[in-house]
Amino acid sequence: MAARTSTASVPWRPFSTLLVANRGEIALRVLRAAHAMGLRTVAVFSDPDADAPHVRAADEAVRLPGATAGDTYLDAQAILAAARSTGADAVHPGYGFLSESPAFAAEVQAAGLVWVGPPVTAMEAMAGKVEAKRRMAAVGVPTLPSAVVGPGEEQAAAEVGFPLLVKASAGGGGRGMRLVAGPDELTAAVGVAAREAAAAFGDPTLFVERHLARPRHVEVQVLGDAHGTVVHLGDRECSIQRRHQKVLEEAPAPWLGEDLRQAMTAAAVSGAEALGYVGAGTMEFLVDGDEFFFLEMNTRLQVEHPVTEEVTGLDLVRLQLLVAMGEPLPLTQADVQVRGHAIEARLYAEDPAAGWLPSTGVIHRFEPAEGPGLRWDAGVESGSVVSTHYDAMLAKAVAVAPTRREAAGSLARALSGSAVEGVTTNLDLLVDVLGHADFLEQPSTTAFLDEHPELLARALDSEVARRHLLAAALAGAAERRVASPLATLAPPGWRNLSAQPQEVDFEQGEDEHAATHRVAYRCGAGGRVEATVAGHEVEARVRARVGGAADEGGAVPVHLDLEVGGILRRYEVRRRGRRCFVQGPDGRSTFHELPRFADRQQVAAVGGLHAPLPGTVVSVLVASSDLVAAGQVLVVLEAMKVEHQICAVAAGEVVAVLVEPGAAVDAHAPLVEVEAG
Numbered sequence: 001m002a003a004r005t006s007t008a009s010v011p012w013r014p015f016s017t018l019l020v021a022n023r024g025e026i027a028l029r030v031l032r033a034a035h036a037m038g039l040r041t042v043a044v045f046s047d048p049d050a051d052a053p054h055v056r057a058a059d060e061a062v063r064l065p066g067a068t069a070g071d072t073y074l075d076a077q078a079i080l081a082a083a084r085s086t087g088a089d090a091v092h093p094g095y096g097f098l099s100e101s102p103a104f105a106a107e108v109q110a111a112g113l114v115w116v117g118p119p120v121t122a123m124e125a126m127a128g129k130v131e132a133k134r135r136m137a138a139v140g141v142p143t144l145p146s147a148v149v150g151p152g153e154e155q156a157a158a159e160v161g162f163p164l165l166v167k168a169s170a171g172g173g174g175r176g177m178r179l180v181a182g183p184d185e186l187t188a189a190v191g192v193a194a195r196e197a198a199a200a201f202g203d204p205t206l207f208v209e210r211h212l213a214r215p216r217h218v219e220v221q222v223l224g225d226a227h228g229t230v231v232h233l234g235d236r237e238c239s240i241q242r243r244h245q246k247v248l249e250e251a252p253a254p255w256l257g258e259d260l261r262q263a264m265t266a267a268a269v270s271g272a273e274a275l276g277y278v279g280a281g282t283m284e285f286l287v288d289g290d291e292f293f294f295l296e297m298n299t300r301l302q303v304e305h306p307v308t309e310e311v312t313g314l315d316l317v318r319l320q321l322l323v324a325m326g327e328p329l330p331l332t333q334a335d336v337q338v339r340g341h342a343i344e345a346r347l348y349a350e351d352p353a354a355g356w357l358p359s360t361g362v363i364h365r366f367e368p369a370e371g372p373g374l375r376w377d378a379g380v381e382s383g384s385v386v387s388t389h390y391d392a393m394l395a396k397a398v399a400v401a402p403t404r405r406e407a408a409g410s411l412a413r414a415l416s417g418s419a420v421e422g423v424t425t426n427l428d429l430l431v432d433v434l435g436h437a438d439f440l441e442q443p444s445t446t447a448f449l450d451e452h453p454e455l456l457a458r459a460l461d462s463e464v465a466r467r468h469l470l471a472a473a474l475a476g477a478a479e480r481r482v483a484s485p486l487a488t489l490a491p492p493g494w495r496n497l498s499a500q501p502q503e504v505d506f507e508q509g510e511d512e513h514a515a516t517h518r519v520a521y522r523c524g525a526g527g528r529v530e531a532t533v534a535g536h537e538v539e540a541r542v543r544a545r546v547g548g549a550a551d552e553g554g555a556v557p558v559h560l561d562l563e564v565g566g567i568l569r570r571y572e573v574r575r576r577g578r579r580c581f582v583q584g585p586d587g588r589s590t591f592h593e594l595p596r597f598a599d600r601q602q603v604a605a606v607g608g609l610h611a612p613l614p615g616t617v618v619s620v621l622v623a624s625s626d627l628v629a630a631g632q633v634l635v636v637l638e639a640m641k642v643e644h645q646i647c648a649v650a651a652g653e654v655v656a657v658l659v660e661p662g663a664a665v666d667a668h669a670p671l672v673e674v675e676a677g
Contacts, residue, residue: 022094024379027054046072168197174244220268249304369417475573615639
């Protein structure tokens with residue numbers, strides 16, 4: 001425990017009605033904690049979130065007209081008006097959106113409301129990474145070499161040296177960040193990063209920092225009150241990342257020497273003390289061997305806070321609310337004990353095989369597996385709509401166990417047994433990482449996924465995919481058999497598949513990542529199946545049963561016992577229109593059954609020159625009559641706060657440019673016409 005000068009002049013005081021200025025799982029998390037403390041609650045919601053779970057969970061909810069973040073959850077005046085109209089006397093910002101905005105915090109307090117967060121001065125000091133690094137270095141916290149840059153100021157990077165990272169000063173999460181290997185790449189990287197930073201954080205300020213090729217990402221949770229106390233709640237490892245955004249987090253950080261752990265936690269407490277910190281916050285560090293360097297401070301609750309809660313037994317949101325009421329922390333540093341190991345997986349609506357392309361649409365089925373030591377923090381449910389306006393994270397799954405290996409195994413099994421249908425997710429990737437020997441047996445670095453590209457996709461012609469394709473085809477046959485007017489004449493039981501030769505074509509993937517596979521099969525006596533799947537001969541035995549409760553999307557499950565290569569696996573197949581969802585012990589797949597006798601040229605998805613998802617055109621880099629090379633960037637599209645490059649699929653001549661900068665486009669909208677040549 002450390003003591004410092006009291007900050008009692010800051011208006012922390014008791015309150016009775018809490019407005020949660022956020023959405024999704026964090027809004028639900030805060031609402032439930034507030035209800036447990038007897039507080040009245042208010043939610044805010046955008047038009048796309050009108051039916052979201054957090055809206056129903058609150059005592060009252062206020063509509064913020066509009067769909068985009070800028071029109072709703074980032075509109076400070078609209079949120080303050082919601083507080084006034086409902087009599088709320090405190091605001092919890094959650095994370096993301098306005099949670100780290102000193103200006104918003106100041107407006108909340110100026111309106112006479114309690115801000116459930118740190119002092120404005122501390123937020124201002126940490127809001128810009130440049131100033132944050134300077135402040136931490138001044139109190140002896142190690143930092144990496146860095147320099148402020150902007151368009152036209154790239155020469156400042158030479159003193160830092162290459163390779164380096166271009167980073168947004170005002171934000172994180174990988175937005176406004178670019179890796180630069182040498183001087184030739186710097187100008188373009190600075191331009192793109194500045195645009196992303198301005199779009200995501202409203203501030204294009206950038207800095208460059210020495211790049212560590214294979215660091216570990218370790219952070220320390222700190223907590224302070226208004227009576228001069230700061231404690232740390234242990235450390236977390238967050239090294240498994242994609243696009244500089246975390247995918248898996250765990251507590252405590254494994255393979256961390258005790259001397260290094262003590263040095264980092266002490267540095268975190270010292271840094272928080274220097275800021276006069278009150279509330280929950282996180283000091284993030286990069287670890288390189290036995291050295292550590294300050295990365296940034298998040299002056300809010302973290303997405304990964306559940307792993308700290310699970311190993312300490314503490315409710316961080318409750319502690320935030322108590323501190324905001326002016327109460328002293330009900331614990332000392334000696335009271336903080338870490339027991340067991342917890343791992344959290346972030347479930348995203350995205351396709352790892354397609355460059356992490358976000359996925360949108362209706363979640364027809366969301367059924368997370370339950371069991372001992374499992375926790376789900378989810379902001380969606382069956383029937384929820386995933387739009388392009390907000391972050392792609394759907395839920396967080398957490399497993400806690402006595403050992404790290406047990407926690408990883410429990411979490412992998414829970415994810416494998418969960419159903420998410422309607423959007424593409426990273427679920428199978430999470431399962432594969434959790435079971436990978438390199439993850440289980442040695443320290444992981446932020447380069448883990450780059451160094452294991454085989455984890456990003458199960459090949460479309462793999463044995464797993466072939467089993468799933470066969471299961472999809474046989475399930476369709478079973479459904480048609482049951483629906484037939486002659487079905488009542490067939491004997492009851494499992495083996496109800498036609499003996500006539502059948503052919504079915506499936507498409508898997510989207511746009512340029514799509515692949516078409518044909519399944520040809522014949523069913524024989526005793527459930528025997530002879531098939532050719534994607535050009536590979538497969539012999540199997542099958543038993544099929546159609547029936548069961550329809551899900552909220554109206555799909556009735558088909559259960560298959562499919563034996564291939566002497567191994568029996570049970571699959572569940574659900575069909576919605578021509579979309580087919582297959583789930584089994586070896587993972588899950590989504591296919592689109594192509595119309596029979598369809599012209600292949602009409603069915604094939606067009607790629608490269610169409611928008612892969614709804615978004616806004618940032619720039620158009622070609623004009624009519626331009627000659628372009630295969631792979632050349634034609635249009636830059638912004639969606640979910642990330643830029644996506646639309647490239648020519650072949651060399652040719654630009655016939656027409658169909659969009660202009662600033663235009664909003666729908667998924668699959670044509671952008672540029674190129675005539676191959």
